[in-house]
Amino acid sequence: CDHGLLYMLVIVFFFLGVFGGSYAVKTMTKAQSAELLDYFDLFLKGLSEWNVSPAAAAQHAILNNLKVVLYIWLLGLTVIGIPLVLLLVSARGFVLGFTIGFLVQQKGSQGILIALLAVLPPSIINIPALIVGAVLAVTFSGWLVRGRAKYQDASLAKQFIAYCTVMFVVATVAAAAGFVEAYISPTLLRIVSQVSVQAML
Numbered sequence: 001c002d003h004g005l006l007y008m009l010v011i012v013f014f015f016l017g018v019f020g021g022s023y024a025v026k027t028m029t030k031a032q033s034a035e036l037l038d039y040f041d042l043f044l045k046g047l048s049e050w051n052v053s054p055a056a057a058a059q060h061a062i063l064n065n066l067k068v069v070l071y072i073w074l075l076g077l078t079v080i081g082i083p084l085v086l087l088l089v090s091a092r093g094f095v096l097g098f099t100i101g102f103l104v105q106q107k108g109s110q111g112i113l114i115a116l117l118a119v120l121p122p123s124i125i126n127i128p129a130l131i132v133g134a135v136l137a138v139t140f141s142g143w144l145v146r147g148r149a150k151y152q153d154a155s156l157a158k159q160f161i162a163y164c165t166v167m168f169v170v171a172t173v174a175a176a177a178g179f180v181e182a183y184i185s186p187t188l189l190r191i192v193s194q195v196s197v198q199a200m201l
Contacts, residue, residue, distance in 0.1 A: 003135065010134045013086045014127070017093025022101035024094070037106050057186065062178030065126060068092065069133055069171045076137030076163065079145050085137045092130060096123060117188035126177035133170040136163060 028036075071088060075081035099119055103111030140163045 003139070006135045006138055007131065010086065010089055010131050010138070013090045014093040014131065017090035017095075018097035020090070021094040021097025021099070024098050025101035025105055033102075033106065036102065040106075058179055058182035061122075061181040062175045065174035065178045066171055068130065069167065069174050072130075072133045072137045073164075073167045076140040076167075077144075078141060081141035082138050082145075085134050085141070089130060089134045092127075096127075114189065117191070118185040121184055121188070122177045122181035125180060126174055129170045129173040129177065133167060133174075136166055136170070 068088070072085055075085045075088070078084075096119070100115045103115050103119070105111070107114065140159065143159060
């Protein structure tokens with residue numbers, strides 16, 4: 001029951017971030033939107049011409065995802081980790097909400113297609129890992145806050161090993177999301193960009 005409530009709490013904070021990111025798109029000035037749109041259009045047009053190593057892109061994406069898992073793991077080891085973990089989850093939701101909101105607002109149906117093909121595939125893998133990792137961190141941090149008196153039969157070492165073991169699995173899933181982001185999303189995005197360029201000709 002406690003874990004169910006924690007999952008609900010973490011998911012609520014994630015979607016608060018998503019809604020916040022979507023709302024932030026609406027608060028942008030026309031100049032800001034135009035500048036960001038020009039940058040994105042330049043990226044989209046040049047995507048097929050860029051010779052970016054998939055291995056380098058994968059390394060970058062995996063490291064970014066693993067950094068977030070590492071931060072969550074470290075915050076779970078502190079007694080003040082609970083609010084910070086929730087803020088981190090909300091921040092990740094904000095980025096996702098802003099990205100999708102901007103694409104849909106500025107690109108319409110093409111933006112929806114880009115979001116479905118390029119943004120969502122790695123997110124479908126990474127977001128559940130993020131949520132599970134956050135719940136684990138909040139649980140362990142709460143265990144430290146309440147102290148071990150309530151759990152006299154459970155040693156700190158056993159709790160710590162269990163925490164690290166499951167977080168390792170979370171990190172592995174997050175790394176897999178990095179592979180998807182580096183190898184699958186760019187390929188799908190190139191297809192969209194080529195179709196877009198042909199449509200403009």
